[in-house]
Amino acid sequence: xxxxxxxxxxxxxxxxxxxxxxxxxxxxxxxxxxxxxxxxxxxxxxxxxxxxxxxxxxxxxxxxxxxxxxxxxxxxxxxxxxxxxxxxxxxxxxxxxxxxxxxxxxxxxxxxxxxxxxxxxxxxxxxxxxxxxxxxxxxxxxxxxxxxxxxxxxxxxxxxxxxxxxxxxxxxxxxxxxxxxxxxxxxxxxxxxxxxxxxxxxxxxxxxxxxxxxxxxxxxxxxxxxxxxxxxxxxxxxxxxxxxxxxxxxxxxxxxx
Amino acid sequence: xxxxxxxxxxxxxxxxxxxxxxxxxxxxxxxxxxxxxxxxxxxxxxxxxxxxxxxxxxxxxxxxxxxxxxxxxxxxxxxxxxxxxxxxxxxxxxxxxxxxxxxxxxxxxx
Numbered sequence: 001x002x003x004x005x006x007x008x009x010x011x012x013x014x015x016x017x018x019x020x021x022x023x024x025x026x027x028x029x030x031x032x033x034x035x036x037x038x039x040x041x042x043x044x045x046x047x048x049x050x051x052x053x054x055x056x057x058x059x060x061x062x063x064x065x066x067x068x069x070x071x072x073x074x075x076x077x078x079x080x081x082x083x084x085x086x087x088x089x090x091x092x093x094x095x096x097x098x099x100x101x102x103x104x105x106x107x108x109x110x111x112x113x114x115x116x117x118x119x120x121x122x123x124x125x126x127x128x129x130x131x132x133x134x135x136x137x138x139x140x141x142x143x144x145x146x147x148x149x150x151x152x153x154x155x156x157x158x159x160x161x162x163x164x165x166x167x168x169x170x171x172x173x174x175x176x177x178x179x180x181x182x183x184x185x186x187x188x189x190x191x192x193x194x195x196x197x198x199x200x201x202x203x204x205x206x207x208x209x210x211x212x213x214x215x216x217x218x219x220x221x222x223x224x225x226x227x228x229x230x231x232x233x234x235x236x237x238x239x240x241x242x243x244x245x246x247x248x249x250x251x252x253x254x255x256x257x
Numbered sequence: 258x259x260x261x262x263x264x265x266x267x268x269x270x271x272x273x274x275x276x277x278x279x280x281x282x283x284x285x286x287x288x289x290x291x292x293x294x295x296x297x298x299x300x301x302x303x304x305x306x307x308x309x310x311x312x313x314x315x316x317x318x319x320x321x322x323x324x325x326x327x328x329x330x331x332x333x334x335x336x337x338x339x340x341x342x343x344x345x346x347x348x349x350x351x352x353x354x355x356x357x358x359x360x361x362x363x364x365x366x367x
Contacts, residue, residue: 179333218264219329247261257259 023094025052026104027064031113036104037061049089049097050078053105053117066117073231076167080117081106086172088165088231108172124168127184132210133191138202146200158197161190161239163232170226170236182215186226186236189217193239196246209256212247220244263325270322277315304367312364316357324350 021043026036039056050068057064068078073091080089082097083104094103111119128134139146148155170186171177177185192211195201211217217240226236250256258266288298302308324346332338 212261214260216260218260248265251261
């Protein structure tokens with residue numbers, strides 16, 4: 001079932017370029033039970049998917065629920081499923097993803113739905129904690145800074161995964177997350193890998209133990225969907241492979257059970 | 258057994274199985290193409306420590322490898338998990354080992 005909504009651009013008093021083309025945008029409305037509703041949205045140059053959703057919320061559907069904050073690809077709030085793929089909508093240009101002028105926008109997979117395009121991120125962040133994806137300090141602010149060589153292999157490995165914005169695109173793209181509710185997912189394991197390689201962390205063995213326990217790195221099938229979809233170009237599969245390797249080495253060395 | 262140990266056991270048994278399976282398949286083709294009868298095959302295998310070791314290792318590797326993989330498949334695609342699944346998979350491994358070793362004994366015992 002779907003409904004048709006048509007809107008026009010807000011009158012601002014400023015001359016605006018004529019709208020020559022429009023987009024047909026299907027948006028999921030409701031929670032688990034719901035329907036797609038179709039909106040006609042004016043197409044603009046350099047328009048992002050988030051621009052489209054915001055236009056609909058402002059001009060056609062004030063009750064539409066969605067989440068965003070920074071609009072510039074930093075906060076990781078605005079991820080949605082766009083034409084079947086998880087994407088950061090604020091940095092996704094419509095011209096790159098529209099299929100013959102059509103968009104279908106849904107909430108992220110693998111997370112409980114709240115309303116419309118908003119999902120509950122609680123399981124995502126709980127798994128982050130289960131993987132011990134938090135820094136354990138060893139010094140106070142009174143101590144001098146640790147000198148970390150940016151050229152050391154461990155620091156390079158940590159740097160490769162450090163720019164994660166917690167958008168959950170990888171979590172939504174991962175088939176194993178969809179199959180196995182215990183699986184920690186690519187983002188949490190990527191974070192664990194950065195900590196295992198952070199010489200300042202006070203409990204790296206604890207991180208490795210958490211990340212290689214049930215539902216941890218050994219559950220990854222190396223499909224690579226996380227790599228394919230990560231908007232900031234991180235390779236969580238490589239980090240997870242590193243966790244597998246390191247946990248096996250530590251296990252054989254008697255340092256891990 | 259921890260996930261890391263299961264992971265390692267499955268990979269090591271896979272490494273063992275790859276050459277054994279290839280030799281086994283080649284052997285079937287050679288035996289069939291060569292027109293060997295069952296009696297002629299048994300003549301060659303009975304009392305052979307080499308074939309006993311080859312197929313004994315094959316059975317033990319398969320009996321270790323298969324339950325670990327099946328456990329993962331069941332864990333991911335059904336709601337079955339926990340202690341009962343572990344016990345069932347240990348049972349499957351013992352069953353495969355028992356049936357396989359029985360067959361090996363039947364072929365290699367003098």
